[in-house]
Amino acid sequence: MPLYSYxxxxxxxxxxxxxxxxxxxxxxxxxxxxxxxxxxxxxxYSGKIGLRRGKIKRPELITFFFNLEQLTRxxxxxxxxxxxxxxxxxxxxFREIIANxxxxxxxxxxxxxxxxxxxxxxxxxxxxxxxxxxxxGRLPEIFLHITESLKWQDEMASHTKTIxxxxxxxxxxxVAITFFLMIYLVPQLVGFIKGMGQEIPIQTRILLATSAFxxxxxxxxxxxxxxxxxxxxxxxASSPEMQFKLDNLKLNLWVTGPILRKIILARFANTFAIMYxxxxxxxxxxANSRDxxxxxxxxxxxxxxxxxxxSGKNLTQSFQHTGMFPPLVIRMLKVGEATGSLxxxxxxxxxxxxxxxxxxxKKIQVMIEPAMTIILGALLGWVMLSVLSPIYDIIGxxxx
Numbered sequence: 001m002p003l004y005s006y007x008x009x010x011x012x013x014x015x016x017x018x019x020x021x022x023x024x025x026x027x028x029x030x031x032x033x034x035x036x037x038x039x040x041x042x043x044x045y046s047g048k049i050g051l052r053r054g055k056i057k058r059p060e061l062i063t064f065f066f067n068l069e070q071l072t073r074x075x076x077x078x079x080x081x082x083x084x085x086x087x088x089x090x091x092x093x094f095r096e097i098i099a100n101x102x103x104x105x106x107x108x109x110x111x112x113x114x115x116x117x118x119x120x121x122x123x124x125x126x127x128x129x130x131x132x133x134x135x136x137g138r139l140p141e142i143f144l145h146i147t148e149s150l151k152w153q154d155e156m157a158s159h160t161k162t163i164x165x166x167x168x169x170x171x172x173x174x175v176a177i178t179f180f181l182m183i184y185l186v187p188q189l190v191g192f193i194k195g196m197g198q199e200i201p202i203q204t205r206i207l208l209a210t211s212a213f214x215x216x217x218x219x220x221x222x223x224x225x226x227x228x229x230x231x232x233x234x235x236x237a238s239s240p241e242m243q244f245k246l247d248n249l250k251l252n253l254w255v256t257g258p259i260l261r262k263i264i265l266a267r268f269a270n271t272f273a274i275m276y277x278x279x280x281x282x283x284x285x286x287a288n289s290r291d292x293x294x295x296x297x298x299x300x301x302x303x304x305x306x307x308x309x310x311s312g313k314n315l316t317q318s319f320q321h322t323g324m325f326p327p328l329v330i331r332m333l334k335v336g337e338a339t340g341s342l343x344x345x346x347x348x349x350x351x352x353x354x355x356x357x358x359x360x361x362k363k364i365q366v367m368i369e370p371a372m373t374i375i376l377g378a379l380l381g382w383v384m385l386s387v388l389s390p391i392y393d394i395i396g397x398x399x400x
Contacts, residue, residue: 004019004020004022004025004028004042004043004044005017005018005019005042005043005044006018006019006020006028006032006039006040006041006042006043007039007040007041007042008032008037008038008039008040008092009037009038009040010036010037010038011036015040016037016092018092018093018096020032020096025039025042028042031096031099031100031103032096034083034086034099034102034103035086035087035092035095035096035098035099036086036087036095037092037095055120055121056091056093056094056097056120056121057091058150058153058154058157059154060089060090060091060094061121061150062147062150062151062154063089064085064089064094064098065143065146065147065150066143066147067081067084067085067088068081068082068085068143069140069143069144069147071084071085072139072140072143073140078105078111078139079102079105079106082098082101082102082105083102085098086098086099086102094121097118097120097121100114100117100118101114101115101117101118104117110131110134111130111134111139112127112128112130112131112134115127115130123291124288124291125271125275125288125289125291125292126146128275128280128284128288129142129145129146129274129275129278129280130142130146132275132278132279132280133278135279136278136279138278141278142278145274145277145278146274148274149270149271149274152270152350152354153267156263156266156267156354156357159263159357159358159361162361162365166365166368167364167368170368170369170372171372173372174372174375174376174379177376177379178379179214179218179221181379181380181383182210182211182214182215183211183214183215183218185383186207186208186211186383187211187215189387190208190211201386201389203382203385203386203389204386204387204389206386207382207383207386207387240296243296244296244297244300247295247296247297247298248296248297250295251264251295251297251298255364258360259357259360259361259364262353262356262357262360263353263357264293264294264295264298265298265325265326265329265349265353266349266350266353266354266357267292267293267350268289268292268293268298269329269346269347269349269350269353270346270347270350271285271288271289271292272285272286272289272346273342273343273344273345273346273347273350274343275288275289276342276343276346277343282309282315283306283309283310286302286305286306286309287306289302290302290303297324298324301322301323301324301325304318304321304322305318305319305322306318308321314337315333315337315342316330316333316334316337319333328349328352329349332345332346332348332349333345333346
């Protein structure tokens, strides 16, 4: 089916561009009409399909599943619910996806099968959950689980950004002040210091040499923080072994490593609990959760867990033998297996780590400000001491 690039206008008279696959222009016009758009013009797109769209954003998915849960719980048929959502979504790309899903369901496919055709919107976990809901007749509950999971993921993503953005912002200020001192202020004082005719102290010589290096190679100092990560990323991407080592290093870094591990384990426990509570088998839960952790070291441990279970060991033993999962997770797995409430036990793990991550981020934020203040104070103190030392030497030699 060819892909078309089109311009269309919505009910409010606002025009927009988009891309849509269709059998022909007439079919394209009908598809857009179902999405509440009137076609202006279109032409067949000859570029690569894989580059045309980005993934649907999490807030859009939260809105979609929340409304779908409310409508289906109220007894509105699935097709009518999807049609309503198709007409109300703001994202044109998402509206097209929903319109295609409606057509697929009208053609005899199940909702999970229709979702499977759009990996840029729905990942494997959502599809597995919806399939389980179709088999058990509990779709409204599944939609609620997905909504809660997406909200939780959004909150955890916000925490992760917080722990990275604040240090980066404060660090950038320190770097900017350092460049100002070394490139502008210190060179202004070089003539004054050398004109004193005194022997220049070692700390002053170090300052002048550092300033000269900044003045002569400022472009390299600016380019280095950009070039090094790009080069490192290319090298790591070319070697699966390097990718594994990097992911393992991230889990063991001082300060950030333990927090990242807790975020990943909380995400894993939350996803596993929701899937298991929806009736999905343990091995399928582990396989799908492997994509959620987004860390090759932990993913390798989950592969080992799968192998252990397939060889006849129970769930707790399998997780314990990997050595990757902390005692809290092992203990809650053991309790969950013994009581038959594995999903509730894992939700407790997720809750505990979620709370712990929030507390850890607050503590780091409290520590960062005085640490950066000390670094900046030490830098300014070094500059002042290096400049004033020759002056003090002159004053000390004055005979009264």
